[in-house]
Amino acid sequence: MNKVKDLQEEKVICSGVDALPSSIQLPCISIHKATWERKSVQERRAEILLSLGTLAQDVRSARTLSQPGCGLTLLKRLEHSINNYLYVVRLLHVEGEQEGPAVERCLGQPSKDLGLVLKYFGLLLTGKLELLIAEMAKWC
Template identity: 85%
Template sequence: IDLNLSIVLNLVMVASELSHVHTRPIDFVCDSEARRMMNKVKDLQVEMVVCSAVDALPSDIKLPCIRIHKATWERKSVHEQRAEILLSLGTLAQDVRSARTLSQPGCGLTLLERLEHSINNYLHVVRLLHIEQGEQVGPQAELCLGRPSKDLGLVLKHFGLLLTGKLEWVIAEMAKGC
């Protein structure tokens, strides 16, 4: 990538990070548009195509478990569901951080930085979500991870499906109070 294209790509990335930085947890639950604007997975997927330097990540990332067995999921409390999502997001953030520290400077590193930032935003918001039934601590969430992968496209796909699957199911339950 030539220098001018690199500068423009970096400016676009920074500008996209500035919108909706201050989404509050209540907005996240009650406003689907705020959630849609916070979800940067599609933007990252588009930028990954532009950044041909991201063929393989420098280290494995454990993919979050995205499958939902409806009956089992519905038997879990909202606390347990949220704990499972937090555990998946936390593990994903840790693995992306490790891959980022091993990456060479360039658009691949910038993509990993943006992905880590996005995951951390979700971690922050999900941690702050107020659950009406009180904040009692339930059983420890089971760590449900898929196979390790060095494919950033697959990592982005699983992250997106975690957000539009399990997280949206929790939000739908919580949004009944909006």
């Protein structure tokens, strides 16, 4: 399901697609192990949902400002991939879940560099999301 490597390869093929028409807020990918472990699974899930939702919204905005061509196709595929992860994470059943917990908004830096956006998206998936899934797998 992780299509980031495919998107990165496609970006290399698309010449001149590095600069986006608008900034995209990069997701927070750093994990302070002790802080992460103190959070409930619900809080971790909410944090990932917030990051993915913000990323999807910003990619959608950049896509609407893009010219037709390779870059637009790449942004469409990226948005589709992000939305797939949003859907899956929303469907994850978290034991004892009630109303969604309040999450501190972690603001990453804004960037117009598509390569950096793809890198941070990949790191969000292989970092926080994989840790969440590993924690939830213990329940099975």
